[in-house]
Amino acid sequence: DARVTQTPRHKVTEMGQEVTMRCQPILGHNTVFWYRQTMMQGLELLAYFRNRAPLDDSGMPKDRFSAEMPDATLATLKIQPSEPRDSAVYFCASGLVLKQSGETQYFGPGTRLLVL
Amino acid sequence: SQQGEEDPQALSIQEGENATMNCSYKTSINNLQWYRQNSGRGLVHLILIRSNEREKHSGRLRVTLDTSKKSSSLLITASRAADTASYFCATALDTGRRALTFGSGTRLQVQP
Numbered sequence: 001d002a003r004v005t006q007t008p009r010h011k012v013t014e015m016g017q018e019v020t021m022r023c024q025p026i027l028g029h030n031t032v033f034w035y036r037q038t039m040m041q042g043l044e045l046l047a048y049f050r051n052r053a054p055l056d057d058s059g060m061p062k063d064r065f066s067a068e069m070p071d072a073t074l075a076t077l078k079i080q081p082s083e084p085r086d087s088a089v090y091f092c093a094s095g096l097v098l099k100q101s102g103e104t105q106y107f108g109p110g111t112r113l114l115v116l
Numbered sequence: 117s118q119q120g121e122e123d124p125q126a127l128s129i130q131e132g133e134n135a136t137m138n139c140s141y142k143t144s145i146n147n148l149q150w151y152r153q154n155s156g157r158g159l160v161h162l163i164l165i166r167s168n169e170r171e172k173h174s175g176r177l178r179v180t181l182d183t184s185k186k187s188s189s190l191l192i193t194a195s196r197a198a199d200t201a202s203y204f205c206a207t208a209l210d211t212g213r214r215a216l217t218f219g220s221g222t223r224l225q226v227q228p
Contacts, residue, residue, distance in 0.1 A: 004158075033215060043159075043204065043218040056215055091158055104149070105216060107158035 002026045004108035006092050012114045018080040021111045023092030024073055032075045033093040033105060034060075034067055043091075049075065050097060082115045089113070121219050122205055128225040135192040137222040139205030140185075146208045148181055149216065150190050153202045162190075162203075197228040 005024045013019055025032050034046040047057040047067035057067060064083070069075045079086055089110045095103035123138045139148070147166045151159040165172045165181045165188065172179045178191040192199055202223050206216035 035218075042220045045215050045217070048215045093159075104161045104164060105159075106161065107151075109158050 002106075004092055004094050004106050006090075006108035006111050008111060009109060010112045010114075012116065013082055014116050015083055016081040017115075018078065019082045019086075019113060019115075021077045021090055021092075021113075023075040023077070023094075023108055025075060025092070025094030026106055027073070029094035029096050029106070031095045031097050031103065031105075032069060033095070034075070034077050035091040035093065036088045037091060037110075038088045046077070046090075082113075084115045087114050122203070122222040124222060125220070126223045126225070128227065129195055130227050131195060131197055133195055135195050135199070135224055135226070137190045137203050137205075137224070139188045139190070139219055141188075141205075141207045141219075142186065143209060145183075148179075148188050149206045149208070150177075150179060150188075151204045151206060151218075153204065153221070155201075159204065192224075195224075195226045197226050200224060200226045 004026055007022045030051050032049040035043050036046055037043045044059055046060045048055045049069050052069040064079055066078045089112050091110045092108045093105040095105045097103045121140050127135055129135050145167055147164055149164045150162040152162055153159045163172055163174050163177055163179050165179050167183055176193045181188045202221040204218050204221045206218045208216055
């Protein structure tokens with residue numbers, strides 16, 4: 001039963017600390033997405049990779065957030081330095097894009113981040 | 117602003133009743149998808165409808181798409197308590213960009 005995995009599931013940290021979230025997409029998927037969900041803003045796209053190349057990170061605060069895919073089995077989202085307003089649930093999703101078709105996105109369970 | 121906006125924001129019904137949720141969007145799309153999110157969990161894909169399709173069924177789910185009105189509806193028939201969740205519509209633009217833009221969601225409560 002293939003699924004997207006995310007670690008850690010929960011993270012509590014202090015303001016100013018570095019936070020790294022990891023995601024293992026479903027094997028064979030060629031797109032990876034990072035979303036952030038808060039009560040106020042809902043689901044926001046932060047970054048989007050296809051075949052490990054970043055296609056869109058316009059939703060990400062560039063000064064403190066960075067997203068990478070060091071290999072096809074690992075995507076990372078890093079916040080440095082973290083701030084209380086970064087508290088949210090961060091979801092990773094993966095999908096398989098085929099030409100001219102839409103893809104279903106498969107979501108991980110999320111990382112619940114609390115920055116004190 | 118959100119590409120997709122769901123209506124109503126919250127819906128409470130009795131088990132066995134039908135639940136209808138609506139979604140409106142602003143720009144041309146390649147496809148529209150509906151997702152469900154149980155409390156504290158990730159989103160689960162329910163159904164995808166392409167811009168050249170008007171209606172699609174999957175089990176107790178029925179989705180319609182009206183591209184002239186830029187709107188979609190999700191109908192859950194014979195609802196169950198287990199259907200209690202938030203439901204989101206998400207649109208993929210018709211520009212080759214495949215990232216989804218999610219609406220704000222409808223919170224459905226099915227009373228047993």
